[in-house]
Amino acid sequence: MRSVTDRLIQGSVWLSFSRAIVNGLSALSTFILAWYLAPSDFGLVAIATTIQIILSSVTDLSLGQALIRHDSPSEVHFSAVWTLSVTRSAILGLVFAAGAYPIAEFYNEPRLIGVMFALSFSLFMSGLANPRRVMLQRDLIFWQEFVLNVSQKLVGFVVTVAIAAIYQSYWALVIGTLAYQVTNIIVSYTVLPFWPRITFRHARELFSFSLWLTAGQIVNTLNWRVEYLLIGKWLGAAELGHYTVGNTLSTLPTREATAPLNQTIYPGFSRVRHDPVRLTAAYQRAQALLAAVALPAGIGMAVVADPMIRLALGEKWVPAIFIVQSLASVFALQTLGSLVQALGMAKGQTKLLFIRDSQMLVTRVPIIIVGLLLAGLPGVIYARVLTGLISTVVNMLLVKRLIGLAFFQQLAANFRALVSVALMAAAVWGLSHVLSTPTDKAALTLHLAILVITGGVIYVGSSFVLWLAMKRPNGPETEVQRIVVKFLSKAKRIAVAKSA
Template sequence: MQNIRHRLFKGTLWLASARVATNLLSLVSTFFLARLLVPADFGLVALGTTILTIVNSVTNISLSQALVQHRAPTTDHFHTAWTLNFGRAAIIAALMAASAQPLSVFFEDTRLVSVILVLSLSMLCSGLENPRAIMLTRDLVFWQQFMLQVSQTLVSLVVSIVLAVLYQSYWALVIGTVAGQVAGVMLSYGIMPFRPRFKVVHTKELFSFSLWLTFCQIITTINWNFDQLLVGKFLGQTALGYYTVGNKIAIIPSREATAPLTVSLFPAFSRVADDRSRLAAAYQSATGLAAAIALPLGVGTALIADPLVRLTMGEKWLPTVLMIQVLACVFGFQSMFSLVQPLVMATGRTQLLFKRDLQAFAARIPLLVIGLYFGGLPGVVYARAVSGTATFFMQTSMVTQVTGLTFMEQARAHFRALAASVVMAAAVVPITMAMPDSFRPLDNALEIAALVLIGGAAYIAATLVLWMMMRRPEGPEAEILRIIDKVRNFLRRAPA
């Protein structure tokens, strides 16, 4: 167990570093491209990528997770996974190419034909990815994942920015996406050599695990992308550009704070899945730590949204401020249950995930339609806030079924993070209201720095006071202190 914890810790550091690096690069790219392109460009490309994402999800067979969960995969398992992935990608690419013209008529934009055709090539390329690369995750080895993610993002960023500077066209976004995909495929074979062959001998075995995950992926992807199609069709591409960019900025802080744990904890939970008490303890410790980091990041992003947009993207992007403010808080709140999926997957009860996603879908879609009808773009944003908060009870119920943890036991793991985030908001909101509107970069930068320092100090102080008042229980505070000690020891042992 000690060896697992040590490898898990190192793996999480690598994944966290990769997520930080890739999302810094992604944000830089977004801010830079937002200055060169117009919101309608982002909206047009978002339509193409959203359609492709939905079609991809409907046919996704979650073979990577099946390989990770398999106790002893053979070379034929990898050949089968590669064959199935490539066949699926080829069919999707052909269907997308055939539907390009009808989709352009439906969304009333002839440019969508060429965008979808190029993105179809990206889909075909993704089917060539190396299935063996996922085994590094299974073995809790993550430095290669760092290289893969960072390199792929860097290629996409460089290509997009160069093309945007030269042509100031939406094609910068499209070609950048394809270039990143091609780079990812090539690198996947560089980090884990593999010569694929066409075989389907283990198709039934791999499907037996991935079936429910496939259903989950279908429902989740439609659930999380339907709003973009709705906005694009009824409010236009400019509104969709605001919506997609605002959503991207809002989700990055809280999502990326928990993503390394989400990836690394699936194999870690799998190792203790047969011991319910150890699984419950591991989940409670990990989810408390995730919320303590991600929740204040989400709330903090909402608090600095206005000066951040003014500084990085300019006046034409001000409509995204409301979206960032609302959605960043929602994503921060949802981070408290970001580890439910790896927890349930580790126990093999993937039908619970499908049930949760189906319930969320049934609640979310009507709310989005109602929000759009009565409130336009802001109505869609508020509808997402309501639906996102409603999933709270679905998640707690699932955790209880898998681990036996009661509602109150789960709530205790998050109490201090929630209370400290409220204190942080109370300290920062009066300052933001007193600040004059400005588009001077220096004023915006100073305002962001002041808000971050004050909010961060308020959060840390409130957390420590509550922790000591509660007699220093086990939780994220104690875990963070242990992590700090481990980082110090790791750095001391690292070669100069």
């Protein structure tokens, strides 16, 4: 367990460096594009990309996850995955392009035709990527993953920002996506050499595991993307633009803060899936660490959303403030049960995950529609908060079913993080009301910095005090202490070796 945990933590640290770069580029890209483009530009591209994502998810074969769980995948398995992926992506590209005219007519938006034609190439290229890439996760190898993640994000960032700055057109978003896909293909084959051949052998074997994952992916994507289509149709591109940017910023801190652990945890769970005691221990440690990072990141974003958006995006994006304040908080809380996906896949309970996703779909969509009809965009946000909290409870109950860990035991493992983040949010919220929000850019920057530093100090300080008061129980603080001691010990050995 120690060996696997150490590799997971090392991988998470290594990937944290990657995600820090990717996170920085994503945030910087959003802020720059928000200055150059109008909300309606974001809304226009969001309609096309939402349809693209839904279409991709409906036909997603989840073959990569099947390879991760396979005991000994061969070159034939990789070629079979590549063949199936290319076949699927070619068909999808043609279907997506064929739907351009009727969809543009439905939304009364002629510009959608060109956007969808361009994105059809993105769909086709998605199937050409190297299938061996997924083995980096399976074997807990991370430096190559770092190269892949950073290179494709960097190219996409440069292309998108350059086009936006020069032409101030929504095409920056489209061409940036294409550049991202091309880079992914080139780098994936450069870092992991592989010469695929066309074969359909082992297709049935791969499908036997991925069937329920594919079905769950279809339901899950509809679950999280249907409101984009509804907002675009009923409220227009400008409102959809506010929602798109607000939702992106809301997910950014939680997603990027937890991505390294999320990326490594499924292979880690898979390695100990036959040992219930070790699996439960691994889940508790991983979940506590995830919450300790995600809660301050997400709720911290919520409490500083007002000055941050005014400073970074400008006054035309003020309607997005409420969206970020609401959704960033609920995204953070949802991490309390988010590892159930990796846990269910590791235990082979993919049908159970599909049932959960289906139940959430039939619960979530009607609530969002009612919210939209009654209160417009704010109604959608209220509905998202409600359904997000319901989803958190459902996931935690599912964890209990999978490994027998009671609901309140799961909450207790995150007690210090929950109390500390509550103290942080209260302090920052109170301070932001004591200090009136300035309008000058320099003063606004200082104001934001004061709030962020205050929140960070209070969260870290209260977590440490609670940990000491509870007599230093095992938890995220223990993991951090062990990493620091190990790092200092290694540094000391290197220093001694050099002096000798």
